[in-house]
Amino acid sequence: MRGYLDAPEATAAAIDPAGWLATGDVGTLDATGRLYFVGRTKDIIRVGGENVAPADVENTLHRHPRVRQAVVVGVPDERLVEVVFAFVVLTEPGTTEDELIAWARTRMAGFKVPRHLRIVEGFEEIGMTASSKVRKNRLAAHARGLLAQRDDEVPA
Incomplete structure (x- = not known):
């Protein structure tokens, strides 16, 4: 995602300077590279x-x-x-x-x-x-x- 339409403030809050979208999801990676969802940052x-x-x-x-x-x-x-x-x-x-x-x-x-x-x-x-x-x-x-x-x- 490049950003929210006509909402630069919301885009700046959600996407960091490196271009990563902050979803609020929390996960862990195992030794084989599998990603496991464990919760949300708000939780x-x-x-x-x-x-x-x-x-x-x-x-x-x-x-x-x-x-x-x-x-x-x-x-x-x-x-x-x-x-x-x-x-x-x-x-x-x-x-x-x-x-x-x-x-x-x-x-x-x-x-x-x-x-x-x-x-x-x-x-x-x-x-x-x-x-x-x-x-x-x-x-x-x-x-x-x-x-x-x-x-x-x-x-x-």
Whole structure:
């Protein structure tokens, strides 16, 4: 792409001086040169100076035999700026939130492990798009509400 029609400011913001289009996609290359999409820069969770792609955490959680669906968002944290909050739908009951966090801890870097995890029945009440994707902005607001509610319940 050479640029946006009649929009030089938008073109300058999207295309760097070397001619590369900044799409906002985040990926990794493996040893054979294959490119893997891992998320979007706007979706990145910044945990204590480390960047965490929600898709990376979700993919790891999906490898658990009882996880049907995992959706991850960032929530504010006093010390680390943000931390990972995972919402998980199970294929069958019998796994606890603490067990899933412990399982994840053995499979990913410590800063990627969800600090908060909630097992849910589904995401319909929180909000889905017409294409059946979870509305992450609503899910993040829901997660912040859950944390605020928990903080309100702690005796002073």
